[in-house]
Amino acid sequence: MMNSQRELMLSGAFYKADDGDLVADRRACQRVLDAFNATRADDDDTRRQLLDELLGSVGSNSVILPRFQCDYGTNITIGANTFVNYDAIMLDCAAITIGDYVSIGPRVQLVTAWHPVDDHEARRAGWEAASPITIGDNSWIGAGAILCPGVTVGDNAIIGAGSVVTKDVPGRVVAVGNPCRVIREVR
Numbered sequence: 001m002m003n004s005q006r007e008l009m010l011s012g013a014f015y016k017a018d019d020g021d022l023v024a025d026r027r028a029c030q031r032v033l034d035a036f037n038a039t040r041a042d043d044d045d046t047r048r049q050l051l052d053e054l055l056g057s058v059g060s061n062s063v064i065l066p067r068f069q070c071d072y073g074t075n076i077t078i079g080a081n082t083f084v085n086y087d088a089i090m091l092d093c094a095a096i097t098i099g100d101y102v103s104i105g106p107r108v109q110l111v112t113a114w115h116p117v118d119d120h121e122a123r124r125a126g127w128e129a130a131s132p133i134t135i136g137d138n139s140w141i142g143a144g145a146i147l148c149p150g151v152t153v154g155d156n157a158i159i160g161a162g163s164v165v166t167k168d169v170p171g172r173v174v175a176v177g178n179p180c181r182v183i184r185e186v187r
Contacts, residue, residue, distance in 0.1 A: 004019075005017075005021065006021060006022060006025070010075070010095075012094065012131060014127045016126055017113075018126055025072055025074075026071055026072065029070060029072050029074075032050055033069060033070070033073075036066060036068060037066040039066065047064070047066075051064060054070075054073035054074075055076045055077070055078060056076055056077045057077050057078070058078045059078060059080030062080060062081060062082040062084075063082075065086045065088075066086070068087075069090070070089070070090040070092050071090075071092050072092050075092035075095050075112075076090055076092045079098060079100035079102065080101070081100055083104065084098075085103075085104060085105050085106040085108070085143070086106045086107070087106055088107070088110075089109045089110070091111045093128070093130035094113075094130035094131055094132040094133070095132040096112060096132065096133050097132065097133070097135070099135060099137035099138070099139065100137045100138070101138045102136075102137070102140070102141070103139075103140045103141070104135075104141045105140075105141060105143035105161065106144070108142075108143070108145050108146075108147075110135075111133075111147065111148060111149060112131055112133055112149050112150075113128050113149065114130065114131065116128075131150030132150065133147050133149070133152070136152070136154045136155035136157065136171055137155045139155065139158070140157075140158045140159070141159045142161035142163065143162070144162045145159050145161065145164070146163070146165065147165045148165060151165050151166070151167065151169070152169070153165065154168075154169060154173075155171040156186065157169050157170065157171050157174075158186065159176070160174065160175065163175065164178040165180040166180065167180075172186050173185050174186060
């Protein structure tokens with residue numbers, strides 16, 4: 001049996017984001033992000049220390065540039081040698097898993113939360129759910145792309161700038177547009 005809103009959230013069930021414990025967790029995350037986003041341009045060691053404190057895990061040689069925003073941080077796992085450019089937003093109400101050697105362009109959004117579609121009363125009451133996002137190894141997510149709840153991007157995939165990814169994208173393809181669709185394969 002689920003006892004807390006956090007457990008409901010992480011299970012993919014509907015939960016209330018205004019729960020006191022979840023609000024406290026988001027505020028704690030924001031305090032670490034305030035410090036991270038205020039670091040000097042040459043303060044790589046402090047940035048790395050703050051990312052290690054904030055994220056579920058972050059692999060060796062991975063870099064996230066400020067300004068970075070997320071909800072909790074602890075639900076984000078980033079592999080080795082991954083680069084996340086300026087102004088990334090990762091709403092990690094569910095797991096966000098990013099592989100090795102991934103390049104994420106500026107202002108990319110990874111959004112796991114969603115709201116009831118067919119029940120406006122539930123939306124008004126503040127119910128939401130979340131579905132995980134996965135990005136495979138050696139993928140490139142172009143500037144300004146938005147990955148919606150529950151999508152997986154396969155290994156070696158390229159998502160074009162400004163794309164809105166609403167469904168899974170297989171590996172070894174170039175996919176672009178709104179909604180994002182595969183336009184060709186890559187080696």
